[in-house]
Amino acid sequence: MNKVIVYSKTAxxxxxxTKKWLEANNIPYExxxxxxxxxxxxxxxxxxxxxxxxxxxxxEHWSGYQPDKLAELVD
Structure with a gap:
């Protein structure tokens, strides 16, 4: 699996x-x-x-909450 980095901020x-989706699908991220x-x-x-x-x-990289792109990370 590719390393996943999420740039985020408070509020x-x-x-x-995005982070909850990754966690729910057991995808580690930085x-x-x-x-x-x-x-x-x-x-x-x-x-x-x-x-x-x-x-x-x-x-690959993108911005915003994109569940379709996140789903591509699941093996």
């Missing part, structure tokens, strides 16, 4: 939904908080995203 409903980590915020900006969460899974 982000879509971030919560969380990077853009509100607490300036480097994480800069990484999101460099990727061209303006909406959180940003999910990186292997070579």
């Amino acid at each position: 982000c409903g879509k971030c919560v939904f 969380e990077k908080r853009t509100d607490l980590d300036e480097d994480a915020r800069d990484e999101v900006i460099e990727m061209g995203y303006q909406e959180l969460p940003v999910v990186i899974a292997g070579n």
Whole structure:
């Protein structure tokens, strides 16, 4: 399975939904908080995203809560 990184922040409903979906499907992930980590915020900006969460899974990445893309992570 590809390493999954979730960029999130406090009070982000879509971030919560994404992390809960991953946890419910036993998919480990690393969380990077853009509100607490300036480097994480800069990484999101460099990727061209303006909406959180940003999910990186292997070579693929997207923003927002996208259950269809998350489902592709399940083996």
